[in-house]
Amino acid sequence: xxxxxxxxxxxAPFMRTLAPILAFxxxxxxxxxxxxxxxxxxxxxxxxxxxxxxxxxxxxxxxLVKATPLALIAIGLSYCFRANLxxxxxxxxxxxxxxLGSWLALRTHGTDAGIWVLPAMLLLGIIGGALYGxxxxxxxxxxxxxxxxxxxxxxxxxxxxxxxLVRGPWRDPKGFNFPQSxxxxxxxxxxxLGEASRVHYGTVFAVLAVIVTxxxxxxxxxxxxxxxxxxxxxxxxxxxxSSKNTTLAVFAISGGLAGLAGISEVAGQIGQLQPxxxxxxxxxxxxxxFLGRLNPFGILVAALxxxxxxxxxxxxxxxxKLPLDLTQAFQGILLLCVLSADALVxxxxxxxxxxxGK
Amino acid sequence: xxxxxxxxxxxxxxxxxxxxxSAGAQEKLKIGFIYVGPVGDYGWSHxxxxxxxxxEKAFGDKVETTYVESVPEAxxxxxxxxxxxxxxxxxxxxxxxFMEPTLKVAKKYPxxxxxxxxxxxxxxxxxxxxxxxxxxxxxxxxxxxxxxxxGTIGYVGAFPIPEVVSxxxxxxxxxxxxxxxxxxxxxxxxxxxxxAKEADAAKALLDQGVDIIAQHTDSPAPxxxxxxxxxxxxxxxxxxxxxxxxxxxxxxxDNWSDYYIARTxxxxxxxxxxxxxxGGLAAHMVVMAPYKNxxxxxxxxxxxTEAAIKSGKLNPFxxxxxxxxxxxxxxxxxxxxxxxxxxxxxxxxxxxxxxxxQ
Numbered sequence: 001x002x003x004x005x006x007x008x009x010x011x012a013p014f015m016r017t018l019a020p021i022l023a024f025x026x027x028x029x030x031x032x033x034x035x036x037x038x039x040x041x042x043x044x045x046x047x048x049x050x051x052x053x054x055x056x057x058x059x060x061x062x063x064l065v066k067a068t069p070l071a072l073i074a075i076g077l078s079y080c081f082r083a084n085l086x087x088x089x090x091x092x093x094x095x096x097x098x099x100l101g102s103w104l105a106l107r108t109h110g111t112d113a114g115i116w117v118l119p120a121m122l123l124l125g126i127i128g129g130a131l132y133g134x135x136x137x138x139x140x141x142x143x144x145x146x147x148x149x150x151x152x153x154x155x156x157x158x159x160x161x162x163x164x165l166v167r168g169p170w171r172d173p174k175g176f177n178f179p180q181s182x183x184x185x186x187x188x189x190x191x192x193l194g195e196a197s198r199v200h201y202g203t204v205f206a207v208l209a210v211i212v213t214x215x216x217x218x219x220x221x222x223x224x225x226x227x228x229x230x231x232x233x234x235x236x237x238x239x240x241x242s243s244k245n246t247t248l249a250v251f252a253i254s255g256g257l258a259g260l261a262g263i264s265e266v267a268g269q270i271g272q273l274q275p276x277x278x279x280x281x282x283x284x285x286x287x288x289x290f291l292g293r294l295n296p297f298g299i300l301v302a303a304l305x306x307x308x309x310x311x312x313x314x315x316x317x318x319x320x321k322l323p324l325d326l327t328q329a330f331q332g333i334l335l336l337c338v339l340s341a342d343a344l345v346x347x348x349x350x351x352x353x354x355x356x357g358k
Numbered sequence: 359x360x361x362x363x364x365x366x367x368x369x370x371x372x373x374x375x376x377x378x379x380s381a382g383a384q385e386k387l388k389i390g391f392i393y394v395g396p397v398g399d400y401g402w403s404h405x406x407x408x409x410x411x412x413x414e415k416a417f418g419d420k421v422e423t424t425y426v427e428s429v430p431e432a433x434x435x436x437x438x439x440x441x442x443x444x445x446x447x448x449x450x451x452x453x454x455x456f457m458e459p460t461l462k463v464a465k466k467y468p469x470x471x472x473x474x475x476x477x478x479x480x481x482x483x484x485x486x487x488x489x490x491x492x493x494x495x496x497x498x499x500x501x502x503x504x505x506x507x508x509g510t511i512g513y514v515g516a517f518p519i520p521e522v523v524s525x526x527x528x529x530x531x532x533x534x535x536x537x538x539x540x541x542x543x544x545x546x547x548x549x550x551x552x553x554a555k556e557a558d559a560a561k562a563l564l565d566q567g568v569d570i571i572a573q574h575t576d577s578p579a580p581x582x583x584x585x586x587x588x589x590x591x592x593x594x595x596x597x598x599x600x601x602x603x604x605x606x607x608x609x610x611x612d613n614w615s616d617y618y619i620a621r622t623x624x625x626x627x628x629x630x631x632x633x634x635x636x637g638g639l640a641a642h643m644v645v646m647a648p649y650k651n652x653x654x655x656x657x658x659x660x661x662x663t664e665a666a667i668k669s670g671k672l673n674p675f676x677x678x679x680x681x682x683x684x685x686x687x688x689x690x691x692x693x694x695x696x697x698x699x700x701x702x703x704x705x706x707x708x709x710x711x712x713x714x715x716q
Contacts, residue, residue, distance in 0.1 A: 163548070
C-alpha cells in the first residue's frame, strides 16, 4: 500500500483561507495534548502563550520588535523564492549589512557628525547586504554554481568576518579586551517610536517593504517576470525575459532587505557590534516566508505569529515554568500543520493498494 | 468538560496571571535567572541552576525562583525585562553577553536588584560577580604536566576572551612549574556549548599527540573524547566524573550556591548593595572535585598547591610574568599581576608556541 498525492481539479477559494486557520487549531490541539501529558493545564498554557502577549501593550511592542527583522528578511526572500531561486544565506547578508553600516557608526564615533550619519548607515547596510547577496547570484549566472550551497556557505564567512572585526580592529579599547565594539553615539542610533518604547524605525521599514512589494509583485511587469521565471522558465525566456538579470535582481533585493534588517537591528536594538548579532533571524525568516506563502501581507502576519511563539514561549517559561524545548517543538508543529494543510487543500491523497501501482 | 467550566478555568487562569504581576511586602521574594545555555548542559548553566536550587532550599517559602534558559545574547533584553515586570526583585544574568541588556533593563527598573556574572559594568542596582577559575587551572596544569607521557598537553577553548586566555596561561604556568619543557596545543571551538564541535576539537588534539585534555567549554564532550581514547582530562564547571570515570583527574567546579544565598539574604535583610565580587578557591566560589585516577605523589602535589593558593602563599600570576616574546609584563599588583590585568589579559605567556587569535 502506498499514498499518492494527485492535484485537485479545482479548489474553492474559501478553503484556501480556511486551511491556515484549521492548521492553527490543529497545531494548538497537538501542543495542548503534549502539555496535558506533561501534567499541566493546556488552557493556562494557551492563555500565557497567546492571549496574554496579544492583550498586554508591553508584549505587543516586543512582538513588533521581534517580528521586524523576520518580516524584512522574509519579504526579501519572497522575491527569490517566487523566481524559484534559493537564497539560504540571508543570515550572512544581514551580518554584512550590519557590518558595513556599523563601519560608519564607528568611524564617526565621538565626532560631531550630524544627522546624515544615520541615513548613510542605513544605505550602507542595504548596499552591503545587496553586494553580498550578489555573490551567489553572480556565481550562478556566470558559472552555474548552485546558489543554495554558495549562499549558505557565505553565511559562515560573514559571521567569521564579524567575529574577526569585533575581536580585532573594531574592539572597544576600553572594553577589557572583550569582543565588542563601542556603543554607538546617539547620532548613529535608530530612534524608537515613542519615549519608553523599544520599537524602532526598523518596524516602519518592514511595513513599507510589505506595501512596496505588494505593488511590485502584483502590479508591475517586473513582478510578472518574477512569477513567470519561477513558474515557467521556458515561457519566460520565450517572452524575452533574461533569467540572468532576474537572478541578479532578486538576490540584490533580497540581500539589500536582509542588510537593512541587520543594520536596523544593530543600530536600533543592540546598540553595538558583538560576535553574535542575530539569533538566527536569517534562517527563521525562511520559515516565515513560507508560512506567509510568499504573499507580502501573509509574511507580515507570519512574522508576527512566529514572534508570538518566541515571546509566548518565554512567558511560558517564566509564568508556568514550562520547558523551552516545548516552544521549539511547537514552532515545528505549527509549520508542519500549515504546510500539510496547504498540501491537502491543493492535492487529494489517494491510497493505492499493492499491485495497483506501477 | 462543560462550556461553563472551561470559561471558569480561563477566568481563573487570567486572575492567576494578573496577580503574578503584583508583589506586596508580605509576599515571597521572586528571584529570576537568565541562562545562556540549557540547564542540561552539565556545565556552566547547570552550575548556576544548582545555585538557584540551593537558594530555594535555603529559604524555602520565603522565595520563589524562575529561570529562562538558552537565551540568545543578542536578543536577551526582552527576557530580562519580562522577569523584571513579572515581580522578580532580584535577577541574575549569567553570561558576559548579557551585560548591555542587563544595564538597560536595570536603568528602567530602579527598584529591582540585578546581578551580572563576568561583566564589568555596574550601576546602583546592578552588581557584578565572577570567579577566579584561573586558580584552579594552575593546579590542573601541574597535574597535567605530571601525568603527560608525551610531554604535550591540550586545551579546548571557547572564545579568545580574557577569562579564557588567563585560564590557558595559568594552566600553562602551572604545567611549566613542574616540567619546563612542556608543550601545549590550543584549539578553539568558537562556542560555549556545542558538544559535537567540542568533541571534534578534542579529537584533533589527541590526533596530534596530546595525551591530557583541558577544556574551557561547557559540555563533557572533550572529557568523553579523552576517555574513549584511554587518555586523561579535566571536568569543567561541574564535576563530570559520571561522564568519564576513568579519565577525569579532577574538575574545576563553579560553586555559585554560597554567593546566591548570600545575595538573596542581603535582599531579604535590606542590606543589598551594588558591588563587584571576584572570589576564588579561598571564597569557595571555585572548588576542586576529588583528585582521582592519579598516583599518590601527584595527588599530594595538587593538594599542597590548592592549600597554598587558598592561603594566599601562591599566586598563579606571580611576577615576573613573561610574554611570548620574552618581554616582561608590568607588575601592577602586589608581587603579582593586578586583578584588572588578569581580567583584561590578551596575551600568551612565554613558552606557548601558538598565536592568540585577535
